[in-house]
Amino acid sequence: MPEKKSFIKVGIIYAIGQVLSKAISFILLPIYTRQLGTVGYGQLSLADTVLDFINTFVILSIYSGYIRFYREYKGEERNKLRNTAINFALILTIIDLIILMIFGRTIANIIFSFNNSYKIFALIIIRSLLSQFVILLMCDYNLNYEAVITVTINLVMLIMNLILSIYFVVYKKQGIIGVYSGYILSILMVLIYLVMVNVRNFKFEIDKKMLKYMLTFSGGLLPCNVSGTILTLADRYFLAGYRNYSEIGIYSVGYKFGMLIQPLFVDPFKSIFTPYKFQIWKDDDASVKFNDMYKKYHFFGCLIIIFIALYSRIIISIFTTKDYMDAYKIIMLILFSYFLYGENEFYSLGIQIKNKTYLTGIIMLLGGMINIILNVILIPKFGMYGAAVATLISYLSINIINSTFSVPLYKVKYDFTTTLINYLIVIGIYGGYYLLTLINKNLIIEFFYNILFIFIYIYLCLKFKLVKKDDLVRYIKLVKMKILSIKSRTM
Incomplete structure (x- = not known):
C-alpha cells in the first residue's frame, strides 16, 4: 500500500476522474431526456436495469475472484491466475452468445413490452460482455493503484x-438502439x-485450482449481485x-x-479501500x-450528499425539461440509500476475509425480498416516492443484517455514536x-443560501x-495542490 500521502x-485522482466522467456523462442527460421524452427515457432506464442484472451472469463476475486472490500469487503464477480468469470468461462468452441466438427472442418478449425488444436485448448482451x-x-491497474491510467481510459x-x-x-434519430450502439462501439475500441x-x-491456460478459488469467491457473490440488481430493477417494473x-x-x-454519490465518492473510496x-x-x-x-467515509460522504441534494434542483432545471422537475424530491432518499450500501465495505469485512461470500448472497436476497414487499405496499399508493422509501429501508435492512452476520467473523469496533450525530x-x-x-x-436565491447550509454542516461537524x-485543512490543501498540478500539466 502506498504511504499515507500517496494514499490520499x-x-x-480517482475522485477527479469520477467528477470528470460524470461531467461528460451528464452532457448526455439533456440529449436523452429531450430526444427520448419521459416515456422513452423511462424505457431506457428499464433497459439499463436489465443490463445491470445480466452483468452478473455473463462471465460470473470472475474478476471479483481475481481481485481477491491477486495478492496470493507473484510472477508467473499471478500471470497464470490472470490467464485463467480471461480464458474462463472467453468460454462463457461463447456460451452466452449461443443462448442469445437460441432463446433471445423469447426472453426479450418476456422482459420488455416495447418495440424492437429482441434487437435491444441483443445489444444489451453485447454491451454487457x-x-x-x-x-x-483493467483489474491490474486498480490493484496496483495506477489511478492515472484507469481514469484516462x-x-x-x-x-x-x-x-x-x-x-x-x-443525428440518426435511433432512440434507445442508438444509445446502445454508441456504448458498444466506444467500449469495443477501448477493449x-x-x-x-x-x-x-x-x-491459453486454465489452472483448475486457481479457477476453483476464484469461482468460490465470485460465485458466492452471485446471489448478492442478483439481489442488488433486484433492488434497482424491481421499482422500475412495479412503476411500469x-x-x-x-x-x-x-x-x-x-x-x-x-x-451520483457512487462515482463521486463511494466508487473512488472503494477503489482504494478494497485492495x-x-x-x-x-x-x-x-x-x-x-x-x-x-470516520472519514462518513464525514466526507455526508458532505457530498448534502452538496448533491442541495444543488440537484438547480441542475435538473438546466439539464432537463420542466417535466422532470419533481425528480429532485426523491434524490436525498436515493443518495442515502447508496451511501448506506457503500458502508457494507466495512460491515462485510469478516465475510470477505473468511471467504464466506455465500453469506453476502443470503443477506442481499433478504434485502431484495424486503424491497419487493415494500414496493408492492408503497408504489400503488405513493408512486415513485414509495419506490424511493422502499429503496432506503431495504439498504438500511441490509446493513443491519450484514453487521449481525459479518462483524463476529472479524471484529472491528466502529464509532456508531459519531455516525449517528453525523446523520x-x-x-x-x-x-x-x-x-x-x-x-x-x-x-438564484437558492444557489446562495445552499452555500450557507454547506458551511453549517462543516461548522457543526467541527463543533x-x-x-x-x-485534518480538514490538510485535505483541502491536498485537493487544491492536486487540481493545480493537473491544470499545469494540461496547459
Missing part, C-alpha cells in the same frame, strides 16, 4: 461514447486497445405496472442524481486503521432546505468533533 493522492472484459483487463471511453451518442441519437497491451502476456413509463422517466432522473483492506487486515493495528477510514446533522440541514424550497421558487480542523 490516489483517492484524489464487452464491458465485463474491459473491467477484467475511462475518460477516453466516455468521450467516444458522447460523440457516438450525439451521432446515433440526435481492442487493452487486448493489444495485454496480448504479450496472454496464453402500477403507474406508467413517464413516471419511470422522472423517477430515473432523480435516481440518476441520487446515484487496502485485504492488505492490512492482519496488522496489529488493523482495527484502528479501519475505524479511521470509517442527524445531515437530516436537519436537508429538512431546512426542503422547507425553503416550498416557499422560495427563485433558483461535535466529527472531524479535526487540522
Whole structure:
C-alpha cells in the first residue's frame, strides 16, 4: 500500500476522474431526456436495469475472484491466475452468445413490452460482455493503484461514447438502439486497445485450482449481485405496472442524481479501500486503521450528499425539461440509500476475509425480498416516492443484517455514536432546505443560501468533533495542490 500521502493522492485522482466522467456523462442527460421524452427515457432506464442484472451472469463476475486472490500469487503464477480468469470468461462468452441466438427472442418478449425488444436485448448482451472484459483487463491497474491510467481510459471511453451518442441519437434519430450502439462501439475500441497491451502476456491456460478459488469467491457473490440488481430493477417494473413509463422517466432522473454519490465518492473510496483492506487486515493495528477510514467515509460522504441534494434542483432545471422537475424530491432518499450500501465495505469485512461470500448472497436476497414487499405496499399508493422509501429501508435492512452476520467473523469496533450525530446533522440541514424550497421558487436565491447550509454542516461537524480542523485543512490543501498540478500539466 502506498504511504499515507500517496494514499490520499490516489483517492484524489480517482475522485477527479469520477467528477470528470460524470461531467461528460451528464452532457448526455439533456440529449436523452429531450430526444427520448419521459416515456422513452423511462424505457431506457428499464433497459439499463436489465443490463445491470445480466452483468452478473455473463462471465460470473470472475474478476471479483481475481481481485481477491491477486495478492496470493507473484510472477508467473499471478500471470497464470490472470490467464485463467480471461480464458474462463472467453468460454462463457461463447456460451452466452449461443443462448442469445437460441432463446433471445423469447426472453426479450418476456422482459420488455416495447418495440424492437429482441434487437435491444441483443445489444444489451453485447454491451454487457464487452464491458465485463474491459473491467477484467483493467483489474491490474486498480490493484496496483495506477489511478492515472484507469481514469484516462475511462475518460477516453466516455468521450467516444458522447460523440457516438450525439451521432446515433440526435443525428440518426435511433432512440434507445442508438444509445446502445454508441456504448458498444466506444467500449469495443477501448477493449481492442487493452487486448493489444495485454496480448504479450496472454496464453491459453486454465489452472483448475486457481479457477476453483476464484469461482468460490465470485460465485458466492452471485446471489448478492442478483439481489442488488433486484433492488434497482424491481421499482422500475412495479412503476411500469402500477403507474406508467413517464413516471419511470422522472423517477430515473432523480435516481440518476441520487446515484451520483457512487462515482463521486463511494466508487473512488472503494477503489482504494478494497485492495487496502485485504492488505492490512492482519496488522496489529488493523482495527484502528479501519475505524479511521470509517470516520472519514462518513464525514466526507455526508458532505457530498448534502452538496448533491442541495444543488440537484438547480441542475435538473438546466439539464432537463420542466417535466422532470419533481425528480429532485426523491434524490436525498436515493443518495442515502447508496451511501448506506457503500458502508457494507466495512460491515462485510469478516465475510470477505473468511471467504464466506455465500453469506453476502443470503443477506442481499433478504434485502431484495424486503424491497419487493415494500414496493408492492408503497408504489400503488405513493408512486415513485414509495419506490424511493422502499429503496432506503431495504439498504438500511441490509446493513443491519450484514453487521449481525459479518462483524463476529472479524471484529472491528466502529464509532456508531459519531455516525449517528453525523446523520442527524445531515437530516436537519436537508429538512431546512426542503422547507425553503416550498416557499422560495427563485433558483438564484437558492444557489446562495445552499452555500450557507454547506458551511453549517462543516461548522457543526467541527463543533461535535466529527472531524479535526487540522485534518480538514490538510485535505483541502491536498485537493487544491492536486487540481493545480493537473491544470499545469494540461496547459
